[in-house]
Amino acid sequence: MADEMVRRAQSFVNSFYGKRTGMTVEENGRTGWTTMYALTRALQVELGITSLSNTFGPTTLSTLAAKFPVLNGTTMPSENFCKIIQSALYCKGYDGGSLDGRFNPGVQAGITKLKSDMGVIGLSPGSDLTPKVVKALLNMDAYVGVNSGSDAIRSTQQWLNGRYLNRQDFFVIPCDGHNSRDVARSMLLAIQYELGMADGVANGVFGPGTQAGVKTHPVSPGSRGTWVSLFSAAMILNNQPVAFTDTFDSAMAAVVRTFQSFVALPATGNGDFSTWASLLVSYGDQSRKGTACDGVTRITPARAATLKAEGITYVGRYLTNPLIPRPENLPEKMIQEGELQTIADAGLRCFPIYQTYGRDASNFTYMAGRTAGQAAINAALDHGFKPGTRIFYAVDFDAMDSDITSNVLPHFKGIQDAVADDGNRYRIGVYGPRNVCTRVAKAGHSTASFVSDMSYGFSGNYGYPLPADWAYDQFVTRKVGTGAGAIEIDNNIASGLDTGQNSFNPPRPAKPDTRLDPSVIEAMKTDVGTYMESLGYPNDGGTRAYQHWKCFQSTVVDHDALITELSNKYNLRKALVQTSAYWEMRHIDPLDLAAWQATILAFNTTGHFEDTSTGIAKQRGQTLVGAWNHCLRQGLVTGRAIGDQTSAQDKYNAWKSSYDSEASALTSVFLIHLWDIAGKPPGDADTSPAMRPPRLDYVDEEIYDILRRYQGFGEPALSEAKKRMGLYYLMEKYNTISRNL
Numbered sequence: 001m002a003d004e005m006v007r008r009a010q011s012f013v014n015s016f017y018g019k020r021t022g023m024t025v026e027e028n029g030r031t032g033w034t035t036m037y038a039l040t041r042a043l044q045v046e047l048g049i050t051s052l053s054n055t056f057g058p059t060t061l062s063t064l065a066a067k068f069p070v071l072n073g074t075t076m077p078s079e080n081f082c083k084i085i086q087s088a089l090y091c092k093g094y095d096g097g098s099l100d101g102r103f104n105p106g107v108q109a110g111i112t113k114l115k116s117d118m119g120v121i122g123l124s125p126g127s128d129l130t131p132k133v134v135k136a137l138l139n140m141d142a143y144v145g146v147n148s149g150s151d152a153i154r155s156t157q158q159w160l161n162g163r164y165l166n167r168q169d170f171f172v173i174p175c176d177g178h179n180s181r182d183v184a185r186s187m188l189l190a191i192q193y194e195l196g197m198a199d200g201v202a203n204g205v206f207g208p209g210t211q212a213g214v215k216t217h218p219v220s221p222g223s224r225g226t227w228v229s230l231f232s233a234a235m236i237l238n239n240q241p242v243a244f245t246d247t248f249d250s251a252m253a254a255v256v257r258t259f260q261s262f263v264a265l266p267a268t269g270n271g272d273f274s275t276w277a278s279l280l281v282s283y284g285d286q287s288r289k290g291t292a293c294d295g296v297t298r299i300t301p302a303r304a305a306t307l308k309a310e311g312i313t314y315v316g317r318y319l320t321n322p323l324i325p326r327p328e329n330l331p332e333k334m335i336q337e338g339e340l341q342t343i344a345d346a347g348l349r350c351f352p353i354y355q356t357y358g359r360d361a362s363n364f365t366y367m368a369g370r371t372a373g374q375a376a377i378n379a380a381l382d383h384g385f386k387p388g389t390r391i392f393y394a395v396d397f398d399a400m401d402s403d404i405t406s407n408v409l410p411h412f413k414g415i416q417d418a419v420a421d422d423g424n425r426y427r428i429g430v431y432g433p434r435n436v437c438t439r440v441a442k443a444g445h446s447t448a449s450f451v452s453d454m455s456y457g458f459s460g461n462y463g464y465p466l467p468a469d470w471a472y473d474q475f476v477t478r479k480v481g482t483g484a485g486a487i488e489i490d491n492n493i494a495s496g497l498d499t500g501q502n503s504f505n506p507p508r509p510a511k512p513d514t515r516l517d518p519s520v521i522e523a524m525k526t527d528v529g530t531y532m533e534s535l536g537y538p539n540d541g542g543t544r545a546y547q548h549w550k551c552f553q554s555t556v557v558d559h560d561a562l563i564t565e566l567s568n569k570y571n572l573r574k575a576l577v578q579t580s581a582y583w584e585m586r587h588i589d590p591l592d593l594a595a596w597q598a599t600i601l602a603f604n605t606t607g608h609f610e611d612t613s614t615g616i617a618k619q620r621g622q623t624l625v626g627a628w629n630h631c632l633r634q635g636l637v638t639g640r641a642i643g644d645q646t647s648a649q650d651k652y653n654a655w656k657s658s659y660d661s662e663a664s665a666l667t668s669v670f671l672i673h674l675w676d677i678a679g680k681p682p683g684d685a686d687t688s689p690a691m692r693p694p695r696l697d698y699v700d701e702e703i704y705d706i707l708r709r710y711q712g713f714g715e716p717a718l719s720e721a722k723k724r725m726g727l728y729y730l731m732e733k734y735n736t737i738s739r740n741l
Contacts (some may be wrong), residue, residue: 003031004029005099010026011027012087013038014038018038020045021042021045024038040053043064044060046081047064056135064131071129083100085111086099092137094114103127115133118172123162132172133172143176150236157174159229160186164189169199180462181459184463185204187234188205188280195209211273214280218270223248225246228247228248231279235256235279256270257269274288282434283454290475293314293316293491293492294450294489295316295490296330299317299487301345302481302484302485306480306487307489312348313349315349316450317334318334319376320700322700335350344503351390352376352383354394357700361403366411369410369414369416370415370418371726372393372414374726375700375725376391376426377419381508382508384504384508386501387425390427391429392429393429394431394432396431398455400460408432408440409440409445412440412446413443414534421530422733433464434461434464436460441469448469448498449469450470450474451467451470477490511740513564513739514739516556517738524733528548528556529548532548535723537586545590546585555617556582559662559663563577563578578731579724580707580724582731584616584618585618588616592613595610600659609652611655615661615664616662616666617668621650621651623672624651624671625651626680627675630674636674672710677694679691704725
């Protein structure tokens with residue numbers, strides 16, 4: 001809702017400072033970061049700072065402290081300076097009086113209320129403003145409860161502000177009733193200050209000195225004082241139902257025991273070091289030994305014996321490695337042949353992890369989720385995981401809360417839809433920071449969490465409690481064993497919610513493709529149609545020329561014998577050709593059909609050839625000639641060379657063949673893929689380096705590149721190839737079933 005006083009503040013900062021700061025804001029009466037940045041720049045102008053910034057950083061703070069250590073009715077330097085303070089008060093929701101540049105009673109009452117809400121009213125008299133309070137006034141933090149914030153957390157935040165604000169590196173934290181990154185850091189600073197660390201030494205990091213100090217301050221029933229206050233504050237910030245207090249009583253001990261049981265610590269009811277650590281940092285006490293691990297190294301019999309001796313029961317291993325096998329690409333990251341049997345023979349259990357490229361939000365979308373869901377299912381079946389296994393899908397980046405809303409949740413909805421379309425044979429788990437795991441579970445997209453608590457600096461771990469549905473808690477990397485049994489692992493605490501698997505079906509080897517079994521065709525058609533509908537392509541074709549059933553029939557069913565024969569001949573998966581051809585045919589529209597007729601007419605009447613993409617696989621004459629001649633030179637086809645790529649007649653003949661014959665077009669998809677794999681010659685529109693020779697076990701990186709190269713270079717080929725990946729894995733699902741019957 002727009003606020004008239006905020007609008008006036010925006011008008012003021014624009015009219016007096018817009019040209020001087022190089023920044024204006026929309027005068028809409030709504031507070032936001034842009035308005036706060038503009039006010040910060042205006043303050044910097046008044047302070048004589050020439051290098052302006054949106055950030056109220058050390059230079060702004062030190063300059064303000066040097067010139068005006070206290071701001072009040074006596075020391076306020078100018079009307080405009082006062083108007084900046086008044087404007088900030090309006091934007092924070094406090095009374096700033098009239099926007100008149102006077103430190104009037106309304107301003108004084110607003111500042112007093114602000115300081116009371118912050119918990120710092122006792123640090124400076126009445127309405128006096130100190131530099132750190134001014135800094136806090138010019139940000140978007142709230143000092144009243146918002147969004148159902150906890151009163152207990154808010155009281156804790158106020159206590160921390162009131163006790164520690166005068167320390168050098170402690171700044172006003174929100175008092176909104178919610179834990180956060182800044183609040184979590186403030187707790188660590190408070191611990192360090194109480195340990196006696198000097199300003200400049202205390203840094204808010206749970207390092208060796210802090211850990212050693214905390215070990216000397218256990219609390220238990222009967223304890224009193226500041227350390228109990230800190231302990232109760234840490235419990236409250238972890239959403240534990242205790243009162244903020246300086247007395248450790250039996251009620252506190254009961255809640256501590258419940259918390260300890262939840263995080264898999266001995267339930268003593270005492271605030272020992274391990275409990276302190278679990279309250280203060282996501283990874284907790286790293287001297288613990290967990291009964292689970294995950295890693296990127298093959299489990300051999302010797303390594304399995306090492307893990308068993310370390311007390312490990314559950315081993316997380318990756319279903320795939322999306323990258324081409326090279327030493328730098330962790331060649332043993334994916335489960336290796338015979339490895340699951342080795343794990344089972346050693347009395348260990350395996351839980352599968354699926355991870356592709358997910359290092360930033362852009363890799364997480366609904367479409368990518370559908371792709372991931374089907375790819376993980378295919379890989380789990382290949383390795384022999386039985387129905388009911390839970391697959392943990394990885395979100396291995398520092399996802400902001402907004403990233404989770406915009407990208408991660410749609411991604412997991414895509415995974416959920418793909419798994420549902422497959423009959424829910426596997427369960428869905430999520431691997432990631434605490435906030436990711438909690439929100440994915442709350443949305444109903446997962447059934448258990450594998451928490452990346454070792455990534456302490458991730459925003460999604462800093463200030464968030466351990467998810468209620470945690471199954472594995474990753475907290476430290478260790479090297480264990482010697483000689484042939486040496487292995488590096490990420491050690492995890494196991495809650496018992498997930499227990500992995502110790503019995504597996506025979507793995508599905510990489511067999512050559514066979515004809516599609518008649519029993520799978522109808523289900524395959526339905527799944528492909530559903531996937532395309534999820535991308536916005538209706539089964540009735542919409543504005544396109546062909547309906548789904550016709551495209552599926554022409555590119556998958558009618559020529560299955562030919563596609564199978566050529567797949568075996570060229571050592572390429574059928575799914576690559578089915579995907580490229582089906583995708584292109586679904587994109588043919590009436591304008592394409594008209595353009596093809598115009599091309600035929602023009603060539604027959606004038607001899608002019610307008611090279612357009614034609615036929616069910618939308619192939620250009622120049623590409624067809626180049627692919628044929630390349631394959632002829634390589635001995636992959638027999639016949640005569642087709643002139644060259646500059647001859648209109650030669651290009652038209654090849655073009656017309658693909659236009660007239662579905663079989664010719666599908667054959668040419670194979671040839672174009674082979675040419676792309678070899679790397680087109682310099683000067684071609686899509687010059688790319690040669691790939692590994694044709695094979696049946698291409699990894700994600702290569703499959704994506706083959707599909708991308710078929711369409712072209714740059715956009716839209718780059719983004720559309722990601723969509724084709726999901727289609728590929730659906731096609732491959734049913735080809736795999738057929739070749740394993």
